[in-house]
Amino acid sequence: MEVTSVRTRRWSGRASLAVLVGSILLVLAVPSRVLAQGVDLPEILLSESEQDSWISASYAHQLSSQLEDGGLFNRGSLAVGGGHRFRFDEDWSLIANVVYQGSYYDFTDGASPFRWDDIHQITGLALAGWKLDERWSLQGGGLIRAAGESGAEFDDAVTAGGLLGFGYRASDDLQLGLLLGAVTQIEDPAALLLVPQVDWRFADRWKLHLGLTRLAYTGIGPELSFAPSESWEVALGASYQKRRYRLDDHAGIDDGVGQETTAPIYARVQWRPTAHFLVDLFAGVSVGGQLRLENENGNKLQTSGYDPAPILGLNGQFVF
Secondary structure, eight states, X not given: OHHHHHHHHHHHHHHHHHHHHHHHHHHHHSOHHHHTOOOOOOGGGGSOOSOOEEEEEEEEEEEEEEBTTSOEEXXXXXXXXXXXXXXXXXXXXXXXXXXEEEEEEEEESSOTTOOOOEEEXXXXXXXXXXXXXXXXXXXXXXXXEEEEETTXXXXXXXXXXXXXXXXXXXXXXXEEEEEEEEEEETTEEEEXXXXXXXXXXXXXXXXXXXXEEEESEEEEEEEEEEXXXXXXXXXXXXXXXXXXXXXXXXXXXXXXXEEEEEEEEEEXXXXXXXXXXXXXXXXXXXXEEEEEEEOTTSOEEEEEEBOOEEEEEEEEEEEO
């Protein structure tokens, strides 16, 4: 019996590692366009916290960067959100979450035709969860989002999508999950939504995370963290982000579309003074950044990359 038990545990460990590696390879193999669709999921959804309500806020500032086509720009990003988990019984629950995200652009030194200003985005999410057993769970729901510049037509800034996924608790040290879905895009074909979730405590105080990251804006990427104590954590990570929004009228371009893609590489320090409150200070550099301007039909007018830009920011979360 003991030999069989040991073999079972070894097989389970190898299977969990295979799933982990497969998840990472899947993420790396999928086109970046798929990974770009942030769904603004609350971090509490991905944990086993007993608290059912949360409020979060973050701010990040990307310092001035040179555009390849000439001119400079910088951006401030603010995110404020909150939500609640409604527990119907031991197996059924419903997550409701609302997030406001603002991007405050400043273009200078002839950065034409990129002239948009303040971008406002509001996302609402409802996601039901069903616990099948001690290891497996299912999720499903939908989201709706409005993203546009001040003065843009609201009706032309709304997108929506649906989600379906699973979670698997391989062990106390390894949790896996995947959300799949589809989301409409402003003047662009609907895109596949892929949100992996891997949390692997592979050594004492060390954890590898693959999935959602939040640097004022939601992205997807890997993060390696070390917790020297219950109150402190340090981490290194990367995040792929994409933002797409309806624009106001600029220089003869009516109801255009703006887009930014970027991949911040960052380090963060987290302080958790109590079980209910945490704050993150992070710094990094945005690489591979690109701005894109389209007309009202989604046809490209101009695309310009920009130089690596430093990022500084702060996150805070309160659960209760």
